[in-house]
Amino acid sequence: MARKTIRTIPQERAFMPVQEPAARARNFDEVTLGFGLDEALLECERCLICPQQPCVAGCPVGIDIPGFITRIIDKDTRGAWDLLTDANLLPAICGRVCPQEDQCEGVCPVSDPLEPVAIGRLERWLGDRAIAEGWSKQNHIEPNRFRVGIIGSGPAGMACAADLAKAGCAVTVYEALHQPGGVLRYGIPDFRLPNAVVDAEIGTLVKLGIEIKCNTLVGRLFTIEQMIGEMGYHAVFIGTGAGSPRFMDIPGENLNGVLSANELLTRCNLMQAGSFPEYDTPMPVGRRVAVIGSGNTAMDAMRVALRLGAETVTCVYRRTEAESPARLEELHHAREEGIEFEWLTAPLEILDDGSGGVRAMRCIRMELGEADDSGRRRPLPIEGSEFEFETDMVIYAIGTSANPILGQTSQIRLDRRGYIETDETLATSLAGVYAGGDIVTGSATVILAMGAGRKAASSIKRYLRIRDSETVYQPKPANLEGTLFGIDLAERNFVRVQLA
């Protein structure tokens, strides 16, 4: 086959269907509907399979992207999924929520002058295929004698748990909430990441032998020191996330009708408040909702508020769209659904409606001055530009700070902001205890947390002096002739029993 060039590949990205904005803004069904087989094959044709492979280096978990694309082209979908999941066991999740434009797709050579290969959509397609087909890896793991405890079942903890389980460790993951998944469960709304996908991919991890203990608040039920001591864990990984929502300390902040995006999202995603009263947790939404902040959490909060029935939802942000930390795709989707934006606007005070609720928000216009530490231009108030913004619900999405529980209950060393201090191997001040993800770096992304989890897992393996013992049996191409009852042995629907 002649080598593909930028001129010979399909110039346009394969079509991915999306729910119409008007319809989707009133339901919690998924917004983007994913590729079918034809679209996936077409999109794979756009990959140049270039020798430099910048996408692999651009991926925080180092997925062999050209490798899995080649296998899809060869119609070996199962093989593609096997290769993909060597590096990332949560492809249906990451394909949906990774900021690919800053990672693999951002460095794809096709992106100049065309749109980059839609790697995220391909990853998602493979992940969804695996869930639909019920694929699982036939891992043979030789158990070693080590026990590892993981605190938090979010992306960092799960990635770490997966690598250690593959290495043969007995891994227990402790989760404080009543369902596993961390931010994937409570934070990311169903219309971006359905709970069923989270369930399915966590199921993949459980098949590796990982044990998940919900309803367990480490620090209070037992401490990290107890895990390493009397509970006999040889190593511990902390992946608790950042999670404590920030407020601004302006007047009126404690009024009913003022809440954090975390609360709104937890009520809706984890507790299913959108289905109140069938579910017991309520989340009444205002008529005119204002969301402060313009990151991805703000976008999620705004779109959830809209789906709960708000008439108008407005984003209030003190800088401009150019400085907005949200993904372009999220901004785009939010705008399509009718979210309004008040750029260069900062709240000064939230005004009482006389019965403990919100009547309006007093705001001030801003202008951009010199660049600050973050490299973004600093917003400065314009004197005399105060105005009242009519709203009955104010949602804060201005970031999070470190959760205090582990600091309160252990001797582990924290940095001055309260995050856990680690060295470059992600080792903490306690021997055998590693940490990664938001609780170390502050708020970041799902995939960066997973990258940190994998890095910590490799440090833990080095600390315990263990090598991967995993053998993955690649299933043979389905050849049902000659097998018993036409069942492919590789799928192993039977449990081997030992007769006395």
Added chain:
Amino acid sequence: MADRDDRRERDAPVRDQVSGAEHDGIAASGFPILARTDFSEVTFLLEIHHPAMARAARPGQFVIFITHDRGERIPLTLADFDPAKGTVTVVVQAVGKTTRAMQRDCRQGSTIFGMVGPMGVPSRIGEASKVVCVGGGLGVAPIYPQARGFKQAGAYVIGVVGFRSRDLIFWEDKFRAVCDEFVICTDDGSAGIKGRVTDGVEAAIAKHSDIDEVIAIGPPIMMKACAETTRPHGIKTTVSLNPIMVDGTGMCGGCRVRVGGRIRFACVDGPDFDGHEVDFDDLMTRLRRFKQEEQAALERWTESCRRIDLEPAHPGGAGGA
């Protein structure tokens, strides 16, 4: 062979793994109720098997319950814990939909769907040598571990608890066993002194000039009244706040309270705070946050119970036309 058993466990479906009953003495889901005692038409006690929590719990801490997979998460302050028996105890007042459903469904031998804790910073016990422990309404039971804790630490403990009337009194013996003085206040005077718990606190302050600390647990209005009673005397007063919570781990900020002009999260910074610093009006306003929804849920639930009661009984469940 041990390895083979391991493997079989690993092949179990997700749900079994997540709710695996016991491991290292840590249950993850499905917590058995060992005993239930009804104190009145609305108040009942549940003693639940959870050895790890029974070991870890300290006075002042709370647990979060979720009673079924569509349920809400509700915080309840621990009323007792017994490491030897491996149990924790809560006393519940059936006032809303979830607690009424608990009153109906939580029986000895049944299980609690989800329960996490102990949560919150334990109460500081130790320095004070003479304390008054005040409990009113839903705070009577949770003040007990505090009284016991202070007694064990060698303090002189004055217990003051309030009930509406004589027939609602519970745990009198338990309190008397850990209190050097014990005062019951009833609204109608049918037992103890007639009046509110603040009257009991006033009396204690009048009798003892050397009280180091007053610890008050109960409805916000009662804790506020206690704080106002002690304020002129300059006696340190600790209250245990009970705002609305979701996760209870510092993640949602729904439980934020104003203390000394600052925002604090009751779940991870509390639940104990300096009663003289707490903005109780703010707390009471925030407790009304979901009043409409709570009312609607309760009415809907009561209605569905009424309909179930009216239906003729069909053995085997799903019957009817």
